[in-house]
Amino acid sequence: SQQGEEDPQALSIQEGENATMNCSYKTSINNLQWYRQNSGRGLVHLILIRSNEREKHSGRLRVTLDTSKKSSSLLITASRAADTASYFCATPPDSSYKLIFGSGTRLLVRP
Amino acid sequence: DVKVTQSSRYLVKRTGEKVFLECVQDMDHENMFWYRQDPGLGLRLIYFSYDVKMKEKGDIPEGYSVSREKKERFSLILESASTNQTSMYLCASRVDSSPLHFGNGTRLTVT
Numbered sequence: 771s772q773q774g775e776e777d778p779q780a781l782s783i784q785e786g787e788n789a790t791m792n793c794s795y796k797t798s799i800n801n802l803q804w805y806r807q808n809s810g811r812g813l814v815h816l817i818l819i820r821s822n823e824r825e826k827h828s829g830r831l832r833v834t835l836d837t838s839k840k841s842s843s844l845l846i847t848a849s850r851a852a853d854t855a856s857y858f859c860a861t862p863p864d865s866s867y868k869l870i871f872g873s874g875t876r877l878l879v880r881p
Numbered sequence: 882d883v884k885v886t887q888s889s890r891y892l893v894k895r896t897g898e899k900v901f902l903e904c905v906q907d908m909d910h911e912n913m914f915w916y917r918q919d920p921g922l923g924l925r926l927i928y929f930s931y932d933v934k935m936k937e938k939g940d941i942p943e944g945y946s947v948s949r950e951k952k953e954r955f956s957l958i959l960e961s962a963s964t965n966q967t968s969m970y971l972c973a974s975r976v977d978s979s980p981l982h983f984g985n986g987t988r989l990t991v992t
Contacts, residue, residue: 801978803980803981805981810986810988811985811986812885812971812973812983812984812985812986813924813971813973813981813983814983815980815981815982818980858923858924860981862978867912867929867931867937867978868926868929868939869914869926869981870926871916871923871924872923873921873922873923874923
């Protein structure tokens with residue numbers, strides 16, 4: 771079973787709008803990571819939020835973490851066509867060495 | 882910048898062939914991983930290695946083996962390729978519990 775599940779599976783927005791993606795997970799974690807994948811390429815790490823943090827920013831990215839609900843959200847503000855990609859959350863369940871990935875959210879930003 | 886290089890972007894093999902997928906990283910990372918990615922299933926961990934000659938099974942090791950003779954190189958071996966192993970294969974590396982650095986992937990087709 772998957773540790774992380776992203777929601778929605780697909781999202782289509784207009785350039786300039788904000789995009790919000792959600793991730794739920796099942797076990798206790800010490801951090802949660804978000805990755806981006808352009809079509810046909812490898813994943814690129816975007817941001818890591820630790821379990822004792824509630825919110826973190828990096829440029830146009832804002833990540834929140836609610837450990838009581840076992841959920842996280844990724845907000846991309848003022849989206850651009852170049853933000854078109856798949857976005858994945860990943861967690862190390864029970865502080866293990868593994869990273870478990872969800873099935874991702876496909877974001878399309880229309881020019 | 883960390884560079885993770887996968888030897889082939891595209892590979893076509895026949896059923897029953899022995900297939901080697903090679904991955905090299907240039908940052909002296911202890912940990913290396915092999916994932917496969919399929920539509921709707923996200924990334925699933927096949928094997929990982931935390932040191933030279935050390936390996937551990939991931940979630941879907943059946944039909945695969947790995948080799949890590951040198952720290953920078955981690956090979957995934959399909960002993961007898963089957964059509965259900967047609968997939969995108971992603972190699973990644975990291976130090977300790979830092980975020981993963983991914984290669985660009987190998988898209989393998991088994992006919």
